[in-house]
Structures are given as structure tokens and as C-alpha cells.
Amino acid sequence: MILTVTMNPSIDTRYKLESLIIDDVNRAIAQRTPGGKGLNVARVLSQLGDTVLATGLLGGYFGSYLAQCLDEEGIAHQFSEISGETRTCLSILHENKQTEILERGPEVTEAELQKFFLHFDLLAEQADVITISGSLPQGVPNSTYAELLRRSACVGCKQVLVDSSGLALEEILKAEVHPYLVKINLSEANALLRTQLEPTETKEIIKVLRTNEKLHDVPWVVVSLGSYGCVATHNDMAYCAVPPVVEAVNATGSGDAMLAGFADGLAHSKDDVSILRTSVACGTLNAMDLKTGHIQIEKLKNMKRAIQVSCL
Template sequence: MILTITMNPSVDVSYPLESLQINDVNRVDSVNKTAGGKGLNVTRVISQMDEAVKATGIIGGTIGDYILKNLEIEGIQHDFLKIEKESRNCIAILHEGKQTEILESGPMLDESEGTSFQGKLVHLLENVSLVTISGSLPKGLPHDYYASLLSLCKKKNVKALLDTSGRYLKETLSSMDKPFLIKPNETELSELMGKPLTTTEELKEALNHKMFDGLEWIVVSLGAKGAFAKNGNAFYKVTIPKIEVVNPVGSGDATIAGFAIALHQGQSAESILKTGMATGMLNTMETKTGSVNKNNFQKFYDSVTVQKVD
């Protein structure tokens, strides 16, 4: 079974409007509410691909109850640390071809709550083969908190995939216990290296940097251009076809879900890359964020080209 960790889940609320009227009343005819947060998008895609998955993290209040009810309706197993503090809403206003977001920061956690989740994770790791950790941390937890979770995974010999950015990623890369896989995009990698990266040689040089020592997989998302990856000492260029995108939000999460499935199944390096790219593309074809149609998987899988780079 795959375990997904979402430390700061949310209810994602989508308001579609023909136009957004500033300093006036805006009425919506339809509202879409889903259990959100990057890790729950990963969870949903893994479930829709018919792989066993369980969701965990920290959740609280009536918003947390709504998230759990939503997961139960979708038939997704979960075991969250429940707190009294309220989980968050994240609002997206879709207007005139634009998306304006209003994101709550979520609850302020204390040290005891962080410690309690670590204890829960130790128990959960007994029955899983792989873990995904996604998104930002709630306020109150130290920036190196993910490193402590990775240490627990290492002690249980469980591979961990980490999808985060900024200071959370930097803190993790400077720690002793590294994730099995990270998936920065082109911009995030450039920020880590302190310079723009545009050529294949520049990407290769960047991924050979000592900060990435101890990582088995680094997959750099290049958007519509595909990806550039390093597995061990081997480099790969991944090309995807041009597609008509319906909703790109959550495609990175769907990609992580594909990687997790393929790694869990012990697939080859080429197949791992093709599976992740395929699930990412499948997400762009759906209106609902973090959602795929498994029936179209083989078509998209076959459309991905993986080339080993010398």
C-alpha cells in the first residue's frame, strides 16, 4: 500500500464567474468543493488508478470533518491526526479566463501536535511500501520537519517521494536523510542553483551538484516540454505530445501519483517516467483537479518518449 502525507489539507472551493465585480456583489450558480491539498490530489489519482492507498496528515474542525466525509464518499482510506483547530479553505475564483486564488494559511500547530503526528507515522509505516509527502507545512512546525519524517521512513526502510519547494526543500536537501525522489520544476531548480538553466548540459551539471547526493531520483518538470531526469548516474530526456489542456491544476500531483504507482510496482526507469508523465497529462484532460480517467492511460503512456542522455 502507498501512504500519502498532507500536512496542511484544505477544502478547495471553486467559484466560476463570467466576470469578477470588484467592490460589488458576485453571485455564483454553481460551486465545486473538494478535499484538497497537493497530497490529497496525489491520493485521489492513485485511487483512481486502482492502486491501494491511504491518506494521512493533520486535520481539524468542521472543515476537517468535511474533508474526511469527502474522502469516504470517494472510497479512500484515511488515518489523520485530528486536532481541534480548524483546517483551511482555499478559494479559486474563475473569471474571464483567469484564476484568482484566496488561500487560507491553515491552523497554527504547536510542538506537541508535530510530535504526535510523528508517533502516528511510525505506526502507519508498518504496513506501507512507499510514502509521498506533498505541499507546504502548517505554521508552527519547523522548516526541517519534513526531514524528521524522512528519518522515520528511512528507519523503516520505506521509500519516500517528496514534492515541495522553497525553504522546505532546501532544509530537506541539507539534512542527513534524503527522499528517494524529488520533482522540482524548472524554476524551482534554477532557484536552488541560483542561476537560470536552459540547456541539457546545464541541467546535467545542476543535477550532479553535491546538494543532491544521496537522492536516487531527481525529475525536473519542464511543463509542455516534458521532463529531464536523473536516476542514479543515468540521465533521461522525456518528451510528451502536444495536447489540448482542459485544466492544468494538479498535474504535478498527478505526476507524483504516477511515479509512486510505478515505483511501488517495481517498474523499470523508463516505465516509471512514462507512467508519471501519462498520469500528469491525464489530469490536464479533466475539469476536476487531481483526477484522471484510467481508461485513457495506455494511450497517453504510449505517447511518451524517453531518451537516455549521454
């Protein structure tokens, strides 16, 4: 079973407009989906046919609505309840642009966090792979993901995949227990490594990853490069995986779809190249789909064949 953790889920509401008129009325039809990086991962894993369970924190009316939406999608979930209201995030598509308004999320008490930790322990015992991704809500310390890593190790789950950034990622990389995989995008990598690398500088990115002490003990390190695919290190190996040129209509969630591909490959003990093909194929197919965290599964086989993987 693959367990996905979303500490700060949301109701993602999308408005598509011909143009956004400031300081005037804009009429649109809303499209609402359960959001948050971990839920995007869970949705793609479900499409891939994996046994997946979503967990995290939910609260209030919107939390109940989100759980109902997951039920309708057939995604199994066991969230820990909080008193605060699950957030709503807005995405406005207009004139080939995307404007996002993201709520910070509810305030989580110490008691609610400790309750979640105990809940997590029970679920992690049953997991073969765990993904942890997304932002942390208010009241939850930056060390929380590092604590989940420690707890995962205590119950015997060593394949923990992390998609985080900023202070939470810094805490993860300082922890005694290391994740099995860290996925970051190039902007996050440049912030972490204090570089200004471009997506075409694949060899330079690999060189920095290999020489950085913070990442030295992480078996898999993946840097997503948008339409350029990704570069990755796995122990002593280094790879570049490049997708074909496609017409992207919605890049949001592509990194989450990539993480789902890694989780799927690791859960089934696939080789490195197969894992990279699946991961980049999932990210590319998500970019071709208007729905976030969603792929056209019937196109997966051909897309995997089109992914070019090379050793660096």
C-alpha cells in the same frame, strides 16, 4: 501500500466565472473537493488501482467535512487530529485566468506535532512507498519533512518521495537521511540551484542537476516542465520525457499526478522508462481534466504510448 502525507490539507473551492468584476457582486456555483498536494496524489493513485492511505493533520468542522468527502470518494485515510480548523482555499477561473486565494492553515502545537509523529511511525511501518508533499501549517518547523524521512528509515521504508520547496526542501537536502526521489518544478529548481533555465534547455538542466552537491545523494531527481513534460536523473542515467500537445483546461494538480505516477511505478518495481511514461501521462491527463488531481483512466494506456522518452 502507498502512504501519502498532507500536513496542510484544505477544502478546495472553485468558482468558474465568465468574468471577475472587482468591487461588485459575482455569482457562481461552487465546486468543493478535498485539497492539498498529498490528497491529489492519493486520488490519482486510487484511480490507478493502488492500495493507498492518506494521512496528515485535520481539525475542526472543515476537517470533518474533508474526511467525509474522502469517504465518499473511497479514499482510505487515517489523519491525526488537531484543535485548529482545516483551511479553505479558493480558486477563481475567469477570462482564461486563474486567481487563487490560499489560507495559511491552522496553528499546530508542539504536542499535536509530536502526536502526529507517533501516528506516522505506525503507518510508515506498513508502507512500501511514502509520498510527502505540500506546504507546512503554522507552528510546524521547516525541519519536519526531514524528520519524517528519518522516521521512515527507522521503520524500514526507504522509498520516500518528496515534493517540496523553499526552506523545507533545504532542510530535506541537508538531512542525514536522503529521500529516494525529489520532484520540483522548474521555478523551484531555479530558486534552489540559483539558475534561470528555460524548459527547452533540457541538457543544461541535467548538467546542473548532476553537478549540484545538494542533490548528489538523491537517487531520483525530477524537474517538471509543464507542457514540456519533465527531465529526470536516476543514479547515472538522465532522461527527458515529453507529452503530446493537448488542450489543457486545468494545470493545477498536474505535478501531484506526476508524483502519483512515480509512486505507482516504484511500488510495482517498474523500469525507468515505464515509470516516466506513467508519470508524465498522469500529469498530462490531469491538465486535460477540470477536476484537480483526477485523470480519465480509460485514456491512460494511449497517453503512455504517446509519451516520448529519450536518454540525455
